[in-house]
Every structure is written in structure tokens, then in C-alpha cells.
Amino acid sequence: MKIDITQVREQFPSLHQSCIFFDNPGGTQISKLALDRMSWYFREANAQRGGHYSTSHFVDEAFDQARSTYADFINAKGGNEIIFGNNMTTLTFSISRSIGHLLQPGDHIALTHLEHDGNVAPWLFLAEERGLIIDWITIHPEDCTLDLESLNQALEKTPKILAIGYASNFVGTINPLDKIIPKAHDAGALVYVDAVQYAPHNPIDVQKLDCDFLVSSPYKFFGPHLGVLYAKHELLEKLYPYKVRPSSNLIPMRFETGTLNQEGIAGLWGTMEFFEWLGTNFGSEYKESLKNNYSGRSLLYKQAMAVNLDYEYEIIRHMLSVLKSIPGLKIYGITDESRVEERVPTFSFQLDGWTPSDLAEALGNAGIYVMHGNFYAMDTSIILGVEQQGGLVRAGATIYNTKEEIDYLGNVLLKLSSLKK
Secondary structure, eight states, rough: OOOOOHHHHTGGGGGGGEEEEEEEGOOOOOHHHHHHHHHHHHHHSSOOOOSSSSSHHHHHHHHHHHHHHHHHHHOSSSSGGEEEESHHHHHHHHHHHHHHHHTTOEEEEETTTTTOGGGHHHHHHHHHHTTTEEHHHHHHHTTTEEOOOHHHHHHTTSSSSSESSSSSSOOOOOOOOHHHHHHHHHHOOOOEEOTTTTTTTSOHHHHTTTTTEEOOOOTTTTSSOEEEEEEHHHHHHSSSSOOTSSSOSSTTGSSSSSSSOHHHHHHHHHHHHHHHHHHHHEEEEEHHHHHTOOHHHHHHHHHHHHHHHHHHHHHHOOOOOHHHHSSSSSEEEEOOOOGGGGSSSSEEEETTTHHHHHHHHHHHHEEEEEEOOOOOOOOOOOOTTTTTTEEEEEEOOOOOHHHHHHHHHHHHHHHHSSSSO
16 A cells, blocks of 8 residues: 555644755654643643552553553563663763673773764763773765774774664664674674664664664654663663662663653653554555564554655655756765665755855745754764865655655755855
8 A cells, every 4th residue: 555645744733834844864743643642641640650549550551551662663572671761862871881880991892983972972981981992983985884894893803882873864874784783793792773863764673683772762753852772681680770779670760760751751652653553554565574573563563664664765766866966966975776775864965155054044944944064973074074164954854755845855956056155
């Protein structure tokens, strides 16, 4: 069944505004079902957990449902492998401190130059505090892919940690983690995956991937501002929890500091309900090919992501075609339309005669909402030689964007290309 974009867009109340929203890599619009759950929380369940009264029980249910549904979404073994926090960066700072207790002075950590700084700075601070050695994995500037020889050289130093992104928030590159993670484990490394930019676009199976940690942000995939960390349960049993003394010693709660964003956690439950809606309404044709590996709710989520991915492949090809037709416009990253499986629909570019700030402002004035800068991928920006000019302009599409919106973006950029600043 071909996806009905009109029905999909009806699931996002904010899309009634007369604008085109392409700042999705920074955070998507929120789905109605997520909003409904957050509203339900404030109306029916605004209380502390663990009480012997109904509203407190409702909060407990929201936590349980959010953990178990998200666990099914990424095919974790269970909700006890799911930790909630403020956002990816805060979670990474927190859990890296715990991981640090497994490390000794002189141990190595491998980082890449394709990362959001949320998966760099925590490890740099940890290295400084504990006398660790950082080994950098470089990239190929021409297509913004990892230099796998550089990766191999880093792994030869037997790092204890490999911190790596699943997809770049700056240029859209997908890293081949199915090949990288086994190599890292053979070298003795734990693998910490930043899946913030990957999760909105592609299905995740943490058991098949065999990563040790995986962090994501629901506000990047139609949910509330929240961070979610997956970790193998056997690792959580070993990690040192930074916690206040009266709080729970049980896993995963002992890694969740203070009172959490409870309405956001309820919203994550609603976000998962959106994916159930998507898989139910448009994903039946994928069921046969997926049912040997998944069942129940996990199967439904994988159907939803198959729908999402097929549509986004069309969007990627169309966006590349349109952007490449603009005189003086340079796209950074993979631009070969035969390689759509190696990128997500996140496109960063520059236009001759325009600073990133001025171009983003001109697009905003035309009703096209994009962002400019380095998007916290500072190392990538420096290597590509665009940091001093203020980074790049970034336009990212998702399942509610249309080819007509991309065409309008192209028409505006074409006009701007003849009006150099």
C-alpha cells in the first residue's frame, strides 16, 4: 500500500502553519498521539511515582509503557535496558562517568571526526580526568564517509571504548556499523552508538547490531524533548551509578537521576503509538518479509520503519536532483543518487555569494525553515573547511515532507543564486 502523505500530515497538528519545515534534523514536529499522551499525563497522572493512589499508578504505567514500547522499537531484550534522561548529551556525560570506572590510566578511547560533540566532549573530559588516550578516526572530505583504514589503525591500539555515530547530523552519512561493531569487539572495545540522527529514518535492531550502548532523542522522531539510552543489561549490572542515596538501586532506575520529565516519558509512549498507527495503516505489504525475524509490536514497528524508509529513499533522490540543479550550490556528503542507502535525508550545502546566515534568513523569509551553522559537529565543519565561514545551511526532510515542498525550495534557491549578496 502506497503511503498517503495527506493522512500522515494530519497526524501533525503544527503543520497547519503556512511554512515548509526543513529543520527536522534539529527536531521534528510532534505527532498528535504524542501530544495526546502528554495531555493525558497532565490531566490524569500528574503525580510522583510509587504512591498508593490512582494518579501515581498512572505515572508508573506511563514509565512501564514507554520503556517496553521503546524496547520493542529498537528490539532490545526488555524495558530494563532502557534509561531515560534529559537529552542525548546529558545522558552521555552521565553514563561516560560510570563507564570511566571500568577504565585505567593509559587506556584508549576511539572517536571519529563525524560526530556531534555530544558524543565527543564527554569522552574528552573523561580522558582528561582519568589519564586516557584519545585516538581519532578521520573522514574522506570528498564524500564525508569514514576512513576505514584510519578506523582499523585506531582499533589496532585496542581501545576500551569506540564512540561512534550511526548517522551524521551534519552531512547525513550513515556509518556501516554492521561491519564496524564486530571489528571493535574483536579489538576489545565497548561500542557507544549515537543514533540520534539515524533513529528517525531507519529501523534499529540493537540485538542484531550487538552494540553495547545506543542513545537517541525522541524529539528527533516525532516525540517530546527527551533522551533515551539503551545498554545491555549485563553491562548495567557492572556500571557504577551516580545517584542520591535514597533513590532506587534497581536497574535501570539507579541510572535515572532526580525527577524526570514525566510528561515527556508519557509522550514517548504516544510517539510509539504513532509508529503503531503508521505500521498498521501502511505497512502490511512488508509483514511477510519481516515476520521471520520479528513478531507482535516489534513487527509492527519494523513495518512502520519500512514504510518510512521507502518513502525517504524517494525524498533523498528528489532532494539530490533538485539541489544539484542549482547553479553555484555545493552539497557536502554523498551526492550519488545510487547510494541513497548510505545517507539519511539531511543535506548541508553552501551557495556562492551567500553566507550561511544570510541564506538561511532569506529562505526563512520565503517560508522555508532551515538552520545554519556547524550543528555541534565542530570537527566535521573544521575538516571540511567551512567553520570560519559560519558552517553550512542544512535542510532535512522526513516522512511528512513532500516533493512539492522540495520543488519550492529549489525554486527559491534558484532565484537566490542569481542575487548574490
